[in-house]
Amino acid sequence: MDRGHLLTEQVNPSSQNLDKLSCLELVELFNCEDAKAVAAVAEAKQELAEAIARTAKSLRHGGRLFYIGAGTSGRLGVLDASECPPTFCTSPEMVQGIIAGGAAALVRSSEDLEDRAEDGVGAIAQHKITQLDVVVGITAGGTTPYVQGALQAAKARGATTIFIACVPQEQVQIDVDVDIRLLVGAEILAGSTRLKAGTATKLALNIISTGTMVQLGKVYGNRMVDVAVTNNKLRDRALRILRDLTDLEPDAAETLLDRSGKSVKLALLMHWTGLDKAEGDRLLVEHKGNLRAAVASCQG
Template identity: 50%
Template sequence: MINSVNDNYRILTEHINLTSIDLDTKSTNEIVKIFSEADKEPQKAVENSIPEIVKAIDLITLRLQDNGRLFYIGTGTSGRLGVLDASECPPTFCTNPDLVQGIIAGGIPSLTRSSESLEDISEIAISDLKDRNFSNRDVLIGITASGRTPYVFGALNYSKSINALTISISSVPETDSTLDNDIDIRLITGPEVLAGSTRLKAGTATKMALNIISTSVMIKLGKVYGNRMIDLSVSNDKLIDRAIGILFDIASVDKETAVQLLKDTNGSVKLSLLIALSGMDVIDAKQLLNDSKGNLRTALTTLNVIKL
């Protein structure tokens, strides 16, 4: 995180990185090595933020268990990363698309083309949240690498005003930007190889943090058993093969039995596992899962069946 002595008036994400000062004169090999070395910083940034990330995961889980929803909001790269993480939850964890939502300034068109002019309008963010009936049961993660984006600030302030759980993710220290939220995650990755281009290290650290947060929340919601995604959406050949593999690994059933179980349970890997491990019928297994709040390990523990 090396910066020039002339950068004192700039926020950290706009500082000049001296390791890449002559970037345009470097060979391809040298350029790649500079990037490779710089990309060690996002891992350190996430590691340094573990306490805040842990707190976020635990509090988000409580909200979602109480019928709340999780929203990401941002502009540009930050917004796209939020939309990407949200869009991966239904196929990976078979969640309702409403449970985790990504909002980007300018909406869907902004996913493929720039909409910088909207970054400065905080009122639009409030309208975007209201359009989704955002409430005090919900969680908002505002993503702003600079810690200064008006669109994100507007959303965070509105979220606080209605007592929703409010979390910020930024890449600047508190001296550059004050973010007074329930949880303040600072992913300090330093000056970018290409000065100011926060789609690089800051974006990488943000993607890592969002991966950890959403996956950990889903684990706590009972959508994972061991390290298998037992609530995956069996919607194509690859995922069918994965589901069969999970049933084989955990319940030791052959392919023919696995396929039949998936047919009987309308593609539910979790329910199929419970039936295979307990010998219960579909109706009783469904009831036990409901009583166990969808947690397979809890259901198996109730039956004194321990596997994996």
């Protein structure tokens, strides 16, 4: 298949003399071109908002979020998924990244595997995708058979399907629920989509996962109140959140965090309402983990 017509494969006129530039000129050119990644994400804001709304709805009803891709796109999906448990205390099953070639492809190039649509279909079957789940197919050029096969299989199973590509719809058409196009233009290094396309994709995934977690009540204000307290750095962050939001002294914040079972969200609820751990847990479950709603129910 000739992909030379795709936007991601075009030659960038701004970098025709790339190999003649000084180090400073290289940095300046990269910086100028990278600004287009941010602009491309802004152009896709409506589609990104819809992706957040659909994903939050699915996860709220017990569904899961899957990113699937090959090469750089697959690695970006795995990266975003792997950051959700420590940031939002989600289970590893809630947000998952699937990459063509499996874990080995994270550190060793396996780009040839992207041509196997049947492997994408198999990945959907292996993870037992259902109508409750959301599958985000990531492919800069839009034509990756592995991703195309996975999305078709996911749609057939009734899952919500989301497509992220860096080519316009007229170049690559696909039948999905949410079609996100990040049109960053030709790369500085022709065809190297780990550059602007990768940057824009990372931004989009940040927005989708974080926006979804906000909608699920895993954030209070702009604080990650569901942070997993698994090391000294995260314990320090948890204590700073508690002290900032309650004005507690350090020793009192330590005691409160430990009484709550190292749950910042539960600690705040206990402090603001006077509830014990068991009652606080019950109230959070009743309000689907939404701290603001749980606190409001006690003040009403």
